[in-house]
Amino acid sequence: MLIYIVFLMIFVGVTVALYQVYEIHYNxxxxxxxxxxxxxxxxLKTLSDQAKTAQQNHAWADFDQMATTALGPDFxxxxxxxxxxxxxxxxxxxPLLRRKRRLSFNGDTEGAKRSRITVRHLPFWKTTLPNVNIRAALIALVIVNCFLVQLLAAMTIYTISYPISTPLLAWLNEPLIVMxxxxxxxxxxxxxxxxxxYMHDLYQLGKLFNKKAV
Structure with missing residues (x-):
């Protein structure tokens, strides 16, 4: 009975792995x-509307008030x-709304100098904003993981009829371990x-501050 549950969980795992690839692209x-x-x-909706209105009518007061409320008086x-x-x-x-609480401007009251902006990842760990986009590598890693999950699931079927004798890979003969x-x-x-x-948000914020600096 246990073996059937294990195979069911392996099937569920394959489904979840495929969904993870879909989810990351959807997000x-x-x-x-x-x-x-x-x-x-x-x-987001209010500030976006106010920003467009401010640009069209040069009426900054409402936007300034909303930005101060959402992002803080020093932004x-x-x-x-x-x-x-x-x-x-x-x-x-x-990205700005999601990560605003992690940004520190280190005394830069204008909040426009990228080199003076740090990100508080943890209470004891701060770094500057990243300038390299690692999204492609991370997406590739999720896809590779999905492929490996499918390969392992296929091996559980294969090893029923053809057990692996190589000591290093003998664990593939155990469906529970594979699961x-x-x-x-x-x-x-x-x-x-x-x-x-998280990292892509920070990368986009780095681009934002660079854009303003230019």
Missing amino acids: INVGNDKKLSKADKGR NRDIALVAFAEEEAGSYAI LVIYAFIFMSLLVSKFDR
Whole structure:
């Protein structure tokens, strides 16, 4: 009975791994804003509308007030305007709303000098904004993990009729061990997906501050 449960879990694992590949592409192309809180979604819409109005009518007061409320009194208005006036919200506005609490301007009251901006990853760990986009490598890692999950699942079927005699690979003859390895890959892909979103947000913020500096 246990062996049937193990094979069922392996099948579920393959399905989850395939879904993870779909999910990471969906989050990049469609569902980026779904990772915002309800409050930040409201701020995104309001600030985007106010930014367009401010640019058209040169009426900055309402936008300044909203930006101050959402981003803090020290945040540079021009940077906020660039972020929220961008047609594609996922470029700058969404990353800014998601990561605003992690940004530190190190005494730069204008908040426009990228070299003075740090990111607080942990209470004891700060770095500057990244200038290299590692998204492609992380997506490739999720895809490779998915392929390995499918390969391992196929091996559980293969080894029923053709057990592997090589000592180094003998663990492939044990479906329970293979199942655990499959779920380890799934967990790794989950972490990679979250890390990708986090690092890409920071990379986009680096581009935002560079854009303002130029």
